Amino acid sequence: MNASLSLAEKTRAALVEGEFLRGDPISGDRYYSREFMQQEWDHMWTRTWQVGAVEAQFPDAGCVVTHEIGKESILMVRDDEGRIRAFYNVCQHRGNRMVECEQTKVRRLVCNYHSWCYGLNGSLLIAKDTDDFPQGNPVGKLGLKELPCETFGGLVWINMDPQAKPLRESLGVVADQLECYPMERMVRVMHMTAEVDCNWKVIQDNFNEAYHVQALHKELATFIDDDYQNTDFEIFNNGHSRMLMKGCLPAAGVKSKKIQEPLASIMRAWKLDPDDFDGRAADARLAVQQQKRKLGAERGYQHYDNLNDDQLTDYYHYTLFPNMSFTMAAESYQILRPQPHPTDPEKCLFDHWFFVIAEEGQTEVETPVGMHPLAPAAHEVFKHGDQSIGFVADQDLSVAIAQQRGLNSRGYSDSYLSGQEARVRRYHEVINDYIAGRV
Numbered sequence: 001m002n003a004s005l006s007l008a009e010k011t012r013a014a015l016v017e018g019e020f021l022r023g024d025p026i027s028g029d030r031y032y033s034r035e036f037m038q039q040e041w042d043h044m045w046t047r048t049w050q051v052g053a054v055e056a057q058f059p060d061a062g063c064v065v066t067h068e069i070g071k072e073s074i075l076m077v078r079d080d081e082g083r084i085r086a087f088y089n090v091c092q093h094r095g096n097r098m099v100e101c102e103q104t105k106v107r108r109l110v111c112n113y114h115s116w117c118y119g120l121n122g123s124l125l126i127a128k129d130t131d132d133f134p135q136g137n138p139v140g141k142l143g144l145k146e147l148p149c150e151t152f153g154g155l156v157w158i159n160m161d162p163q164a165k166p167l168r169e170s171l172g173v174v175a176d177q178l179e180c181y182p183m184e185r186m187v188r189v190m191h192m193t194a195e196v197d198c199n200w201k202v203i204q205d206n207f208n209e210a211y212h213v214q215a216l217h218k219e220l221a222t223f224i225d226d227d228y229q230n231t232d233f234e235i236f237n238n239g240h241s242r243m244l245m246k247g248c249l250p251a252a253g254v255k256s257k258k259i260q261e262p263l264a265s266i267m268r269a270w271k272l273d274p275d276d277f278d279g280r281a282a283d284a285r286l287a288v289q290q291q292k293r294k295l296g297a298e299r300g301y302q303h304y305d306n307l308n309d310d311q312l313t314d315y316y317h318y319t320l321f322p323n324m325s326f327t328m329a330a331e332s333y334q335i336l337r338p339q340p341h342p343t344d345p346e347k348c349l350f351d352h353w354f355f356v357i358a359e360e361g362q363t364e365v366e367t368p369v370g371m372h373p374l375a376p377a378a379h380e381v382f383k384h385g386d387q388s389i390g391f392v393a394d395q396d397l398s399v400a401i402a403q404q405r406g407l408n409s410r411g412y413s414d415s416y417l418s419g420q421e422a423r424v425r426r427y428h429e430v431i432n433d434y435i436a437g438r439v
């Protein structure tokens with residue numbers, strides 16, 4: 001390969017040449033087989049870092065958040081020393097679930113079955129009739145089963161593997177790249193989960209390619225350049241990857257000479273007159289970047305100093321193995337995350353979180369589902385189709401169920417992928433690496 005190419009160019013070339021790819025088939029059974037689902041659980045879900053909560057949910061000692069993944073429930077709590085710890089949400093007496101709600105605040109963790117009482121550090125403090133245990137007094141001996149827990153980017157991460165590599169090592173270069181965004185100061189203003197009738201990978205595959213954007217998300221072309229030739233794709237170690245898409249830039253296929261919404265509104269918000277850009281829409285991106293540089297600090301966006309010019313307008317879209325997409329913009333980011341269903345490989349639980357850093361004085365912010373108060377959002381859980389989970393995500397989901405059906409067909413044997421979809425196959429290969437014990 002030509003050594004003078006930039007990293008992004010090299011990666012695009014490598015993707016097209018298939019340098020990273022073995023070509024493992026993406027067979028249909030991966031999406032419906034219970035055996036494959038179990039293999040994923042045994043070798044991948046229980047060995048990879050997951051976002052369990054938002055750090056802002058733990059202002060004080062005793063703040064508890066539970067996180068469900070597959071059949072597991074993980075309990076996170078800020079202890080008396082100020083550290084957030086994670087435990088399996090299971091009493092060590094008879095296996096009863098300790099905390100049934102999603103968020104609470106407690107002084108001690110008490111099982112409601114036989115009143116076993118644990119401290120915030122997980123150790124058993126009180127049990128009834130301690131002299132009646134032939135194996136010995138459980139107090140001082142037993143504790144909730146703890147698992148690795150770390151914080152990064154304003155998020156609480158957990159890993160069911162006691163031997164897990166540290167989070168930063170697992171995220172690799174992605175952690176360094178995310179640090180320029182003020183994630184710790186962003187507020188989760190949208191928090192939704194939809195149960196969808198497809199395997200989690202149907203959704204994750206979709207986030208690993210942008211080939212579908214022109215077909216499914218036609219509206220985006222007025223302000224996002226969706227041409228793959230102008231998009232950078234990069235594959236990193238550990239299954240992570242990213243895609244850089246230019247924003248505030250209409251795609252070449254947009255014929256209108258006038259700037260359209262929502263770009264026109266974005267420009268007005270930055271004191272630019274869209275009419276001044278009639279016939280030269282391609283100049284809007286640079287103009288918005290310059291205005292953000294000029295006016296950002298006075299609006300409270302000091303973090304712009306840490307972003308390069310492209311990051312002021314563009315979407316840096318990360319897929320983090322195994323199931324997260326982080327779409328980073330200059331003033332917001334979103335997490336899209338299909339989670340495995342506890343029992344059914346043909347269902348998943350799809351999370352959509354949206355975070356913002358607001359302008360000074362702002363009390364409401366625009367989210368993918370309309371205006372929301374600038375405050376931590378309550379968790380809305382619903383069946384896919386009952387309400388919107390954001391219009392772009394709705395469009396993605398509009399094909400998910402039909403694809404799930406198609407993947408069940410004897411008429412499907414493997415995907416026939418374009419170069420720009422190489423991350424899809426790479427992702428499946430990393431799943432295979434986990435299952436085969438190569439990771």
Ligand SMILES: [Fe+2]
Pocket residue numbers: 206212213216217392396
């Ligand atoms: Fe999409």
